[in-house]
Amino acid sequence: MNGTVVFDPILPWAAIWGLCALSALMVALALWRGLAGWWLRGLALAVLLAALANPALQEEDRTPLSDIVIAVVDDSASQRIGDRAAQTAAALAAVKAEVAALPNTELRVARVGDGEGDEGTRLMAALSEALAEEPRARVAGAILITDGQAHDLDLSPQMPAPLHVLLTGRDADWDRRLVVKNAPAFAILGEPVTLILRIEDQGRVPAAVGGLADLAISIDGDEAQTFRVPVGEDLELPVTLPHGGMNVLQFQLAAQPGELTDRNNAAVVQINGVRDRLRVLLVSGEPHAGERVWRNLLKSDASVDLVHFTILRPPEKQDGIPVSELSLIAFPTRELFVEKIEEFDLIIFDRYRLRGILPTSYLENVRNYVRGGGTVLVAAGPEFGSADSLWRSPLADVLPVQATSRVIEGGFRPALTDLGRKHPVTQGLDALAPEGGWGRWFRQVEITAPSGQVVMQGAGDRPLLVLDRVDKGRIAVLASDHMWLWGRGHEGGGPQLELLRRLAHWMMKEPELEEEALTATAEGAEIAITRRTIGDDPGAVSVVGPDGAETALTLTEVAPGRWATTWQAPEMGVYRLRQGDQRAVIAVGPSAPKEFEETIASADKLAPVVAPTRGGLLRLEDGAPDIRTVREGRVAAGRGWIGITPRGAHVAQDVRIAALLPAWLWLMLAAGLALAAWLREGRFGSRA
Incomplete structure (x- = not known):
């Protein structure tokens, strides 16, 4: 039961306050005139004014409500480092026991994990949500059990009661991390690009660790190279990308004894390698209808520097015309095939025949160029089966085909072989065929393919397009000069530009056209x-997560030569994929998530949030604190204890209101006091 006096004025409060002022003036006048009953007059006026205010006694039947303490438990990834999870569980159990021992007090527990994506720990958001679910008048305090690494401090709520932080971790903790400060998304092949790395030590670093660290660097999962680098300094690392397309650079620090975690010891940088200018040498042995096909294809690409020579007049033709009048410039054979041959990305021999223009030593240079990593494409015509064929030159050592000296004349439709349906150069081209199939070609050089990969076949299922790898280089042979018919749309045409584009890019070693490859993308x-793969079922793929756990994934064939699957990564970090000889690395989110950017437990970030509530910041390493009740506005924490503020909230079950005095009694009191004033100032005053 609780009673209070309430007012229900008969007149507006403004009128009553005006009457109060007038009454005070009248009493002051009576006092100035020296009237003996001035104080009785004042009491009479006060009674009348009180009657106008109409006071009443309000009585409530109240049911007290319990106080609520909110505990927010940080279950993020950084809380699983070391023994923090055990510290958290023990602290929560101690808080539950302490709150249960307090009278009329309840505990609400909210848990917060990792944020979506790479948001980090949304600790303040969890506290705000927990406060929103409870009446603020009942909240007696809040306790955060965390390592202090919150990433949404700008969302901290206005606290109605003390806020405390129970800090996990150890004061002696230390950690080493790798930071990529600058890494470009694109780089030009052949030109070095500079990455800026930094290795940082945090916490109480042991003196025995030293100021040097072992940094392993690998590209595309290849064998890593290890370097000794200084700690605490920006490292400028020049990198030259080995190939076009996506290059995955992985950096790994050697784990040190005693450091908290090695999750932030690795970093993955993905840089797309682009070619500044592709240098292509096209040598046409004679003018023909298909010559313009190659020229148009290569000239249409602004990133290609094309050097094209066509032999218009063979040496055996003697008609007395001066050589200076037959061409704009002389054919610089020595410069191209001796001095600058290594500068070309691709050499194309288009219907070229041995006529003494290129000496045998120059063709030996081309052969060595292929073995050393160069690429050569031979677009063959009828001359390939003759006595002056390239097949009868030193280049034959690297050619995957042999000529039979037979030229097949007659219409035929090119088709993909079983291998060609799997090979990335020709895979899916049959889906681009017009209605009725590809247009026919009408000439093919008969060849056999003792080695290499036959991806297209022509007349009588004979090899038409053969690809091969020779040492570090690549070579291809197209046994027909009638591809130009597709470009002209003869009988519906065919995928001429797409086939030539893929063929050129495969020869220039673009990663997306590799026959054997393991790739991964993350969304x-x-x-x-x-x-x-151009083989059979490659088998399962092994995936090693950032925590070292290995998972075997079964692939499904989605197209000839293409096997795929999708997998939900359990956490952010670097994943290493392995299947046979193939390796791949993929980073889900950042390689070192925000949870592991700063792993040392610290209350520095939360101190500005706790200070206005007069709460406490205590380390669980020193033991779980006692919980006491303190008055509102007092310091709510001390050595070994934290405090909550009882709120005294209640629910009114019944309310009764009764007039403080009846109206007749107010009137009698006012009349009695007025009469006493008259008598005091009249009869008794005159006697005096």
């Missing part, structure tokens, strides 16, 4: 894994 937490 959010979902990893899409693709295995390209």
